[in-house]
Amino acid sequence: xxxxxSYASEDRHYAxxxxxxxxxxxxxxxxxxGKVNSSKSFAQKLNRYIQSADALxxxxxxxxxxxxxxxxxxxxMAIQDFSTNExxxxxxxxxxxxxxxxxxxYDYLDSTSSDGVIEKLIQSLSTGEKKDVxxxxxxxxxxxxxxxxxxxxxxxxxxxxxxVCGAGVSIGAGxxxxxxxxxxxxxxxxxxxxxxxxxxxxxxxxxxxxxxxxPSSLILGKYLKNHFGDNFLQEVRNSLYLKKTERCALxxxxxxxxxxxxxxxxxxxxxxxxFDSLIEENLKRENVPYRTIYKEGMTHGPNELPIYHVHxxxxxxxxxxxxxxxxxxEDSYHTQFIEPFSWSNLIQLIKLNENTCLFIGLxxxxxxxxxxxxxxxxxKGSSSPAHYIIKKSLSSTEALDGMAKIFEEQDARNLGxxxxxxxxxxxxPTFLKNIAIS
Numbered sequence: 540x541x542x543x544x545s546y547a548s549e550d551r552h553y554a555x556x557x558x559x560x561x562x563x564x565x566x567x568x569x570x571x572x573g574k575v576n577s578s579k580s581f582a583q584k585l586n587r588y589i590q591s592a593d594a595l596x597x598x599x600x601x602x603x604x605x606x607x608x609x610x611x612x613x614x615x616m617a618i619q620d621f622s623t624n625e626x627x628x629x630x631x632x633x634x635x636x637x638x639x640x641x642x643x644x645y646d647y648l649d650s651t652s653s654d655g656v657i658e659k660l661i662q663s664l665s666t667g668e669k670k671d672v673x674x675x676x677x678x679x680x681x682x683x684x685x686x687x688x689x690x691x692x693x694x695x696x697x698x699x700x701x702x703v704c705g706a707g708v709s710i711g712a713g714x715x716x717x718x719x720x721x722x723x724x725x726x727x728x729x730x731x732x733x734x735x736x737x738x739x740x741x742x743x744x745x746x747x748x749x750x751x752x753x754p755s756s757l758i759l760g761k762y763l764k765n766h767f768g769d770n771f772l773q774e775v776r777n778s779l780y781l782k783k784t785e786r787c788a789l790x791x792x793x794x795x796x797x798x799x800x801x802x803x804x805x806x807x808x809x810x811x812x813x814f815d816s817l818i819e820e821n822l823k824r825e826n827v828p829y830r831t832i833y834k835e836g837m838t839h840g841p842n843e844l845p846i847y848h849v850h851x852x853x854x855x856x857x858x859x860x861x862x863x864x865x866x867x868x869e870d871s872y873h874t875q876f877i878e879p880f881s882w883s884n885l886i887q888l889i890k891l892n893e894n895t896c897l898f899i900g901l902x903x904x905x906x907x908x909x910x911x912x913x914x915x916x917x918x919k920g921s922s923s924p925a926h927y928i929i930k931k932s933l934s935s936t937e938a939l940d941g942m943a944k945i946f947e948e949q950d951a952r953n954l955g956x957x958x959x960x961x962x963x964x965x966x967x968p969t970f971l972k973n974i975a976i977s
Contacts, residue, residue, distance in 0.1 A: 540664060543569045543592035545612045547602035550633060553650075554598060557631075557657055564661045585612065589619050592627065594664065597642070600633040610639075614945050617641050621938040629663075630679075631656060637686045638679040640960045641944040644937055646673035687927065687959050688970060692977035694895040695796070698804030699924065700974075701890045702793060704811040704818070707900025707964070711787035714779060714815050721756055723778035724763050731766075760868035775865065776853045779815055784855070786821060789899075792968035794821050796975050797829070797844050807894050809846045810887060812905070814865055816854040818846060833863065835882035849883035875907045884911060891915035891926065898928040898956070899967065909954065916955030929959045929967055 542561060546554045558568050569588050589595065595616045603609050617639075620628055630638060630647040638647065650656045652674075659672045694700040710716060715723065767774045799805045809818065822829045822844070830839035833852035839845040851865030866872065875884065887908070890896055892915055903909065912926075928951055933940040944960065951958045961967060 540566045540593045541569055541591060542566050542594045542596060542664075543588050543616075544596045544598070545609060545616065546598035547600060547606045547609050549602035550598050550600050553633060557596070557598075557660070560657045560661060561664075564665070566664065585615055586619070589616055595620075595628045596660075597628060597630050598633055599630050599636060599638055599642075599647075601636045604636055604639075613639060613642070614949070617941060617945060621941045624938060629660065631660070635686070637683040640683065640948065640958060641941045643679040643683065643960075644676050644941060645679075646676050647679060648672075649674050649678075684959070684970065684973075687957070688973040689977050690925075691895065691897060691927065691974045694924070695806060695974055696800065696804065698807055699894045701807050701894045701896045702796070702809045703890075703896050703898045703901070704793070704809060704813060705899065705901030706813060708789055708793070708811070709813050709815050709817050710900075711789055711964075712817050713782050713784040714813070714817065715781070717756065720775075720778055721759055721763075723781055724767075724774060725759070727774055727778065728763060728766050755869075757869040757872060761870060764868050764870075772853065772859055772863065772865065775814070775867065776855075776859065779853060780855050784815075784817060788965070788968040789971075790817055790821050792971040793818060794825050794827060796971050797822060797827050798825070798975075799827075799842075806844060808890060809844065810890060810896075811846060811848055812850045812901070812908075814848070814851055814853040816852070820855070833860065847883070847886050849887060872907060876910075887911050888915060892919070892923065895924040896926045898926070899971075901928070903928070903951075903954075912954040912956070916953075919955065926956050927959055928956045929961060929970070931964055932960050932962050 544554060544558065561568060569592055597603075597613050597616065603613070616628055620626060626645060628642065628645055630642050630645055632638065632647060632649045632651060634651060648656045648660060653659075663672050691700060706714075706717060763774075764771050793809070797806050797809070811818065816831070819829060819831055828840075828843045829846055830837075830843040831846050831848065831852060831854075832839065833848040849866075851863060851867075852860060853863075853865065854860075864871070866875065875881065878884070884907075888911055891911065901908075930947065933943050944958075948958045959970070961970065
């Protein structure tokens with residue numbers, strides 16, 4: 540059998556033992572020749588090695604995860620496997636490092652929890668059977684989840700954890716998605732025009748208008764802002780809370796994470812891109828002290844959890860805050876770009892540089908957030924904190940899900956983020972609660 544092995548140089552001693560055993564068992568080891576770099580010619584060679592192999596052995600360790608080239612090798616192997624609908628990859632864990640997420644659908648061998656791994660591998664290659672020899676793929680997923688929750692728990696206990704919340708946090712409690720919010724506002728605008736000028740109005744006509752005539756959401760936001768004028772913020776608030784808002788498991792878990800810790804420090808802060816006040820309402824209900832901050836000059840007390848509304852704040856009840864603005868339209872985003880030292884940009888950069896940030900409910904299409912992450916990632920040193928994003932796996936084929944994970948992790952990694960995958964959104968509250976109790 541032709542076997543290609545991928546491993547970090549730090550693991551060459553174990554790789555040599557494995558290679559000798561495989562050769563003794565009659566297998567042929569394919570070795571990459573030439574200068575190891577990312578040049579086109581070597582990348583083409585690598586793909587040929589991968590294609591010609593009957594089995595692809597990957598040694599997983601902390602050194603593997605740190606090596607850009609080994610990551611590239613393993614990702615190339617995985618893409619080849621997914622594209623041909625084969626499962627030639629055999630992961631072997633050498634230490635407690637997490638398995639790359641796109642390999643968590645593979646059964647694996649674990650040298651940290653069982654003896655005779657090399658003998659088990661040779662047995663499997665000779666018989667083609669993995670049952671009762673390999674660890675189940677589900678075990679790798681559980682280990683990854685446990686590993687990340689412990690890492691984040693350490694940051695929580697030192698008071699260096701910031702939650703960064705997007706629209707997905709509030710949707711389960713009744714707050715509309717961005718598209719639904721635009722639809723509600725567009726309906727209100729057309730209704731106003733209908734009453735004034737007898738334009739035929741129904742929900743179907745609004746949907747058709749949004750589908751056929753509306754430009755990008757940010758430009759549409761500018762149209763709406765111009766139309767409503769001085770009533771714009773009130774119209775947005777009315778649409779935001781049009782339906783009854785309720786508690787949801789995700790916000791409850793954020794409240795649990797926000798409680799003052801007895802034996803350690805508490806959550807440092809929450810940054811939210813949402814306008815709504817649902818987190819505040821639930822913190823108040825549970826008597827957790829907090830301070831809402833939505834513009835420059837606002838401060839919080841030493842025992843108050845700061846909640847930074849970096850896109851603006853529209854509370855459900857009471858008068859609208861004075862001098863408030865929301866980032867809703869194209870012109871608002873332009874302002875964020877041309878004012879790099881605005882309070883909202885500075886807050887995000889400070890937290891990215893000083894704390895570990897956990898991103899929840901974000902799609903990562905916000906151009907200003909991507910810019911700030913890129914700036915922080917370019918300037919960070921070896922001692923800078925890591926950041927994490929929780930994402931949901933695709934509900935499609937295993938191959939497409941695996942390839943999507945590779946591409947999305949590459950994008951997240953370029954922004955300085957580690958990706959935590961869940962199969963369902965309902966798993967996120969449990970994950971957050973595990974951070975609090977780990």
